[in-house]
Amino acid sequence: MSVNQANASVHDKTDIQLSVRNLCVDYITSNGDVRAVSNVSFDIGRGEVFGLAGESGCGKSTVAFSVCRLHKPPAFISAGEIIFNGKDILKFDDEQLRQYRWKESAMVFQSAMNSLNPVLTLEEQFCDVLLAHTNMTRQECIKRAGQLLEVVDIHPSRLSDYPHQFSGGMRQRLVIAIALALNAKLIIMDEPTTALDVVVQREILQKIYQLKEEFGFSILFITHDISLMVEFCDRIGIMYAGELAEVAPAKNILTKPNHPYTEGLGNAFPPLHGEKKRLVGIPGTPLNLFEVPVGCRFQARCPYVKDICRKEYCTLTEVAPGEFSACHLHKDGIVDIIALEKQPVQG
Amino acid sequence: MGFILRRLVFYFGAFLVAVVINFFLPRMMPGDPVDAMLAQGARFTAEQIANLRLTFGVDQPLYEQFFTYLGDVFTLQLGNSTFFSNMPVSEVLANAFGWTLFLTGTATILAFMFGATLGILAAWYRGGKFDSLASPLSLVLQATPQLVFGIVVLFSLGVTWDLIPISYAYDPELTPDYTSWEFIKNVLHHAVGPIFCIFIVQLGGFLVPMRNNMINLLNEDYITMGKAKGLSNIRVMLNYGARNAILPSVTALSMALGFVVGGALVVEVIFNYQGLGSVLYNAIINRDYQLIQGQLLIMTVFMLAFNFLADVLYVFLDPRLRKGGK
DSSP: OOSOOOOOOOSOGGGEEEEEEEEEEEEEETTEEEEEEEEEEEEEETTOEEEEEOSTTSSHHHHHHHHTTOOOTTEEEEEEEEEETTEEGGGOOHHHHHHHBTTTEEEEOSOGGGSSOTTSOHHHHHHHHHHHHSOOOHHHHHHHHHHHHHHTTOOGGGGGSOGGGSOHHHHHHHHHHHHTTTTOSEEEEESTTTTSOHHHHHHHHHHHHHHHHHHOOEEEEEESOHHHHHHHOSEEEEEETTEEEEEEEHHHHTTSOSSHHHHHHHHTSOOSSSSOOOOOOOOSOOOOGGGOOSSOTTGGGOTTOOHHHHHOOOOOEEEETTEEEOOHHHHTSOOOHHHHHHSOOOO | OHHHHHHHHHHHHHHHHHHHHHHHHHHTSSSOHHHHHHHTTOOOOHHHHHHHHHHHTTTSOHHHHHHHHHHHHHTTOOOBOTTTTTOBHHHHHHHHHHHHHHHHHHHHHHHHHHHHHHHHHHHHTTTSHHHHHHHHHHHHHHHSOHHHHHHHHIIIIIIISOOSOSSSSSOTTSOOOTTOHHHHHHHHHHHHHHHHHHHHHHHHHHHHHHHHHHHHHTTSHHHHHHHHTTOOHHHIIIIIIIHHHHHHHHHHHHHHHHHHTTOOHHHHHHTTOOSHHHHHHHHHHTTOHHHHHHHHHHHHHHHHHHHHHHHHHHHHHOGGGSSSOO
């Protein structure tokens, strides 16, 4: 398999905030090692919102956690580079890593309910991170914490409250406020709104977007909700079985998919406008990573599968300006999905 | 403060039940104090026996004894000991109380401090060398009867190597003087063996639950968030992990402290230590009803008091149990 993949980048070198290069993450299990993330490469520009989407278990959260080196055993990063502002964070020692965390890249976790420490007051949870990274006095920390609360529309007087005294949506805003504490340049959001209802979801996303415009940080946004992502992100990477299947601008991803898997995902979501049409799922089940086939990982579920897909691995390649695909059919630029749709080749 | 009031009502009920049980339990044993004296070779005439029974009050019907007892409990009269030459029970217990509090209390608090700390470390470095050694070992220690430890320590340290005294709380030739360093040193020297035996058995009881609890907590998102915040490992381990994991251990500690006045009966008997455990042992052997009742009463009160303390402390430690917040 080629190491010199396309970097799925559309940015100038100077404009890149985070660059993930051929990242491989393995899980060591008693049944053998599993490569949960395989040769994933992408760049995130300054102020850009980059989305990673895919079904459960495709490795998107593993990528997110790797970017902060927060992956837990049995996972370990077996190859690749994660370049942040020109430095490979995989080479950081413990102290460098500690300083990098939150100061450079902060994280908003999936479950707002559980990501705040239940026995510490908010003040304590703001102050510990501020004190760990800055020379501020405690008084200054409290003042800063109050300002941050105001940013997410929560009254500063509530600093002395405990997490259980807030609603789910408020807690997620609190976590976002903590994420903003050190003006991190990248905020990783691992399904930040999954645990919330759609109304609160929208409220949170609007808040995040507004803050991003204001503070100019980049976002790595992880979700399995593609329609949400299309609205929110600048560019999207679609992951399947630990690999990037496609990277493309958000506006194109559903209308002009460059990978049969993306197309399948698009078909599985109801359109907001236009006539109702029957939703089509993707046949089959996600790939068992213990049984990775030769060739394309999506071959068993792909409606357009060809002989070459069963023989040759396809690397992520630029198929159109700013659009990358890991599909043989798109790579050569000879196959038009629309044409294929008329005569689907049954796998 | 409805919470505290409700707890107090509950504890009063529990106290009443315990008081009743404390009365009937010793009397369910075969024989009475006079029988016990006779069994130990005392020779009395029939008249003397009748007189003794009259003095001890055991000639009356059980229900009459019971009501007398109830009245006495609530007027705080514990009666006289039949075994310790008619000394007031309160005096017998008071003499032993301090020794037991010192012995078992020290051992329990040490066991909690070491057990919780080692449990936290074992959980933090789970699967590592320390964890794979300490955790199974403390299970074994916890499951070993104190009798076994007591005898092993007594014979090895006490007899074979002659490092520690094998009997008494202090050298009987010394006059108790709590201001003299000489005497205190002697007391400490005498306490090493028994404290170690109680400590080692209790250690696992604190270590293993603390470790397991902490391991469960380490998977919580707020732990990951603590690490993601770039806090030092110590801070994440203590403020985020241990601070949450210690909650159930606080209950365990209060329970253990409640048991403290029960004395470590086995260890006290083995080391011939003059604590409440020895007193209870002698009281049971000699069917000294008043003394047994008195001792059980102290245990009841302590148990309930420390349970109550745990309830209150829990509210203090876990903000989620506080109503209405600040």
